[in-house]
Amino acid sequence: MNRNPKPKLAVWKFASCDGCQLSLLDCEDELLAVAGAVNVANFPEASRAVVAGPYDLSLVEGSITTPHDAERIHKIRRASKCLVTIGACATAGGIQALRNFKDVKQFTSIVYARPDYIETLNKSTPVADHVSVDFELRGCPINKRQLVEVINAFLHGSKPNTPRHSVCVECKVRGTVCVMVARGVPCLGPVTQAGCGAICPSYARGCYGYFGPKETPNTASLSGRWTHLGAQPDDLVRAFRSFNAYAEPFRKESEAHEK
Amino acid sequence: MKSAPLAVKRSDKAVLQAEDLDMLIQNLRKRGHQVIGPTRREGAIVYEELASAQNLPAGWTDEQDGGTYRLKRRTDGALFGYAVGPHSWKEFVHPPAQRLYRARRNGKQVEFLPETPPAAKCAFLGVRACELNAIAIQDRVFLGGPVVDPGYQSRRQQLFLIAVNCTVAGGTCFCASMNTGPKAASGYDVALTEVMESGRHYFMTEAGTDRGAEVLSQLPLQRATSRQEQIAADMVSQTARRMARQMDTTGIEELFYRNYEHPRWDDVAKRCLTCANCTLVCPTCFCTTVEDTADLTGQHAERWRKWDSCFTLDFSYIAGGSVRSSSRARYRQWLTHKLATWMDQFGTSGCVGCGRCITWCPAAIDLTEEVRALREGGPARGAAPTGKETKP
Numbered sequence: 244m245n246r247n248p249k250p251k252l253a254v255w256k257f258a259s260c261d262g263c264q265l266s267l268l269d270c271e272d273e274l275l276a277v278a279g280a281v282n283v284a285n286f287p288e289a290s291r292a293v294v295a296g297p298y299d300l301s302l303v304e305g306s307i308t309t310p311h312d313a314e315r316i317h318k319i320r321r322a323s324k325c326l327v328t329i330g331a332c333a334t335a336g337g338i339q340a341l342r343n344f345k346d347v348k349q350f351t352s353i354v355y356a357r358p359d360y361i362e363t364l365n366k367s368t369p370v371a372d373h374v375s376v377d378f379e380l381r382g383c384p385i386n387k388r389q390l391v392e393v394i395n396a397f398l399h400g401s402k403p404n405t406p407r408h409s410v411c412v413e414c415k416v417r418g419t420v421c422v423m424v425a426r427g428v429p430c431l432g433p434v435t436q437a438g439c440g441a442i443c444p445s446y447a448r449g450c451y452g453y454f455g456p457k458e459t460p461n462t463a464s465l466s467g468r469w470t471h472l473g474a475q476p477d478d479l480v481r482a483f484r485s486f487n488a489y490a491e492p493f494r495k496e497s498e499a500h501e502k
Numbered sequence: 503m504k505s506a507p508l509a510v511k512r513s514d515k516a517v518l519q520a521e522d523l524d525m526l527i528q529n530l531r532k533r534g535h536q537v538i539g540p541t542r543r544e545g546a547i548v549y550e551e552l553a554s555a556q557n558l559p560a561g562w563t564d565e566q567d568g569g570t571y572r573l574k575r576r577t578d579g580a581l582f583g584y585a586v587g588p589h590s591w592k593e594f595v596h597p598p599a600q601r602l603y604r605a606r607r608n609g610k611q612v613e614f615l616p617e618t619p620p621a622a623k624c625a626f627l628g629v630r631a632c633e634l635n636a637i638a639i640q641d642r643v644f645l646g647g648p649v650v651d652p653g654y655q656s657r658r659q660q661l662f663l664i665a666v667n668c669t670v671a672g673g674t675c676f677c678a679s680m681n682t683g684p685k686a687a688s689g690y691d692v693a694l695t696e697v698m699e700s701g702r703h704y705f706m707t708e709a710g711t712d713r714g715a716e717v718l719s720q721l722p723l724q725r726a727t728s729r730q731e732q733i734a735a736d737m738v739s740q741t742a743r744r745m746a747r748q749m750d751t752t753g754i755e756e757l758f759y760r761n762y763e764h765p766r767w768d769d770v771a772k773r774c775l776t777c778a779n780c781t782l783v784c785p786t787c788f789c790t791t792v793e794d795t796a797d798l799t800g801q802h803a804e805r806w807r808k809w810d811s812c813f814t815l816d817f818s819y820i821a822g823g824s825v826r827s828s829s830r831a832r833y834r835q836w837l838t839h840k841l842a843t844w845m846d847q848f849g850t851s852g853c854v855g856c857g858r859c860i861t862w863c864p865a866a867i868d869l870t871e872e873v874r875a876l877r878e879g880g881p882a883r884g885a886a887p888t889g890k891e892t893k894p
């Protein structure tokens with residue numbers, strides 16, 4: 244394959260904790276290969292050197308929460324051939340989207356001494372609400388193997404293997420005993436997209452839904468089962484309203500149980 | 503009372519004391535088998551490699567119902583006093599993920615490196631009658647057609663099967679309706695019935711093959727008395743009468759073909775999570791997807807085969823989208839394939855009545871109830887079928 248010049252990769256940060264970018268640094272074994280295969284032109288967590296665009300592949304972390312960011316994302320889109328959002332913030336608005344259910348002015352007036360200095364949007368929104376996105380990689384944080392898979396697929400012009408089915412499939416493939424059935428522990432796995440490797444059920448915990456809604460999620464039926472296991476409406480609101488609170492199926496389900 | 507090895511032939515009945523069961527395991531291990539059997543882990547009885555009879559879940563049983571499974575203590579020390587759990591034997595012969603080949607770039611050439619078939623010889627201890635039937639069904643799927651699956655074939659050929667007749671019916675079992683149990687009828691090397699009576703604990707043994715007889719003949723056996731044979735047989739027939747669930751299978755193919763548009767499909771679609779658990783725990787479901795991966799250098803590639811399910815959208819994806827985009831279509835595909843089109847395709851039902859899909863469905867959907875609802879819905883309420891949907 245002709246790799247000359249190497250594709251230029253950029254990593255961009257919006258409102259986020261940096262955890263997803265760190266997943267890339269965490270790919271110790273793969274990082275050298277990534278560095279060999281692409282020219283890392285902008286990566287705030289790894290180096291200060293910034294190369295001017297255009298970029299072949301932009302990885303965008305974080306949600307859009309300020310007027311400035313809402314403009315910046317358009318510039319990045321214009322400078323990027325392929326734009327991939329990574330993580331729950333960029334794909335769903337993140338935990339900071341909890342503000343979307345309340346009045347943000349109330350928060351700023353309580354938290355900041357000079358709320359008038361704070362310029363923020365009413366809602367924390369996913370990047371795809373602002374610009375067109377070529378691929379969304381889910382997770383809080385993303386799974387590093389999936390990240391390498393996406394970069395790989397980009398380099399080879401193939402479709403990434405990132406299935407949109409339930410976490411349950413990952414439980415079954417690894418032989419984990421279902422916590423919902425065998426322990427009566429409420430689990431979001433049946434409505435959550437795979438990708439994490441079903442970590443929580445393997446530690447006898449229910450899935451927290453950090454990879455967001457799966458394809459065709461039946462959240463209403465799952466809420467019925469949670470209720471059968473003893474969950475109260477408050478528990479349901481909290482369960483669906485976490486890192487992917489503003490992803491539509493989860494948002495609607497949490498709103499359905501709010502008094 | 504200790505006894506010396508006793509030469510047995512096929513279908514001879516002989517008694518093995520419970521404390522000597524470990525000798526069977528150790529003999530098989532000495533013959534190079536990896537012995538796999540039931541053991542307790544994560545709040546369930548699962549199938550794993552056993553080092554000795556110590557690993558068996560002595561004194562445990564399970565309570566099962568739609569969407570629920572709990573381990574309970576028994577009042578005795580029975581070694582096989584429970585029904586089937588979340589695992590099935592299929593994961594050892596049809597693994598969840600299997601590499602099909604590796605490829606590497608060699609200048610302008612691509613070189614393919616085929617996988618060598620696995621070397622491990624397995625012995626399954628504690629195969630229930632429904633599971634023997636499930637293995638026979640998968641044999642038809644993987645070995646019975648014009649193309650034989652080489653990985654399955656090599657694993658299958660080396661299998662040594664020790665059946666255990668069921669003396670407890672699980673809360674979701676209906677093998678008696680499906681004619682697949684609770685007594686192991688064929689397909690085993692050795693069959694055991696666990697008996698506990700008047701302070702005695704032993705196994706009624708029976709060899710189903712010559713190699714089964716050979717393995718048994720190395721164990722300290724006693725000839726079975728007719729009273730012992732009767733006790734063992736009664737325990738198994740009692741199980742048949744205690745089945746928690748039933749399914750009426752008369753005219754079942756036609757029932758499905760007449761009812762593609764039955765309103766019950768909409769009803770179950772409201773409950774179904776399309777999570778795929780039912781297909782993955784089912785001991786006969788065989789569907790897979792293929793994934794190609796390459797490394798970042800583009801010099802190495804691998805092709806993997808992984809379990810898939812007709813409950814995923816990708817499963818029926820063709821140019822333009824998924825054929826079965828609604829949950830209704832996906833649930834109907836699963837049940838119609840299991841109970842009707844499977845017969846056209848492979849000559850048997852795709853269901854052996856093990857009850858796993860009922861117990862391990864997080865939404866507690868019970869196929870025996872769904873079939874009943876289709877029947878009680880009376881004559882066809884939907885359009886006549888235009889053709890048979892639903893082969894994988």
Ligand code: SF4
Pocket residue numbers: 410411412414415420421422423424430431432433441444449450777779864
């Ligand atoms: S533990 Fe949760 S994710 Fe795993 S199979 Fe059960 S419901 Fe699904």
Ligand code: SF4
Pocket residue numbers: 780783784785786840852853854855856857858859860869
């Ligand atoms: S369909 Fe259900 S009951 Fe029938 S064999 Fe499969 S898992 Fe067992």
Ligand code: SF4
Pocket residue numbers: 781786787788789810811812813835836837839840893894
């Ligand atoms: S198509 Fe049939 S064999 Fe395949 S997963 Fe569905 S029910 Fe099972």
Ligand code: SF4
Pocket residue numbers: 773774775776777778779780781813862863864865866867
């Ligand atoms: S029937 Fe149950 S186990 Fe099967 S996909 Fe639907 S909810 Fe999941």
